[in-house]
């Protein structure tokens with residue numbers, strides 16, 4: 524049985540890969556999944572505020588930024604999160 528559901532983000536109707544997926548509140552259609560954007564955040568050692576480095580990145584860009592050894596040091600590193 525196809526797991527037809529609607530996307531909570533854009534309300535488009537789509538087919539989920541499973542009934543579990545169709546019932547998740549954080550589900551999304553392929554279009555929304557592929558258009559997610561991420562912000563790169565610099566995390567610092569305890570007590571220091573985090574700093575947003577860049578917003579509106581796609582996943583590939585965020586991953587390659589954070590995978591670069593130049594984006595981490597003693598007591599800090601860059602990570603990313605979905606916007």
Ligand SMILES: [Zn+2]
Nearest residue numbers: 530533552555
């Ligand atoms: Zn959607």
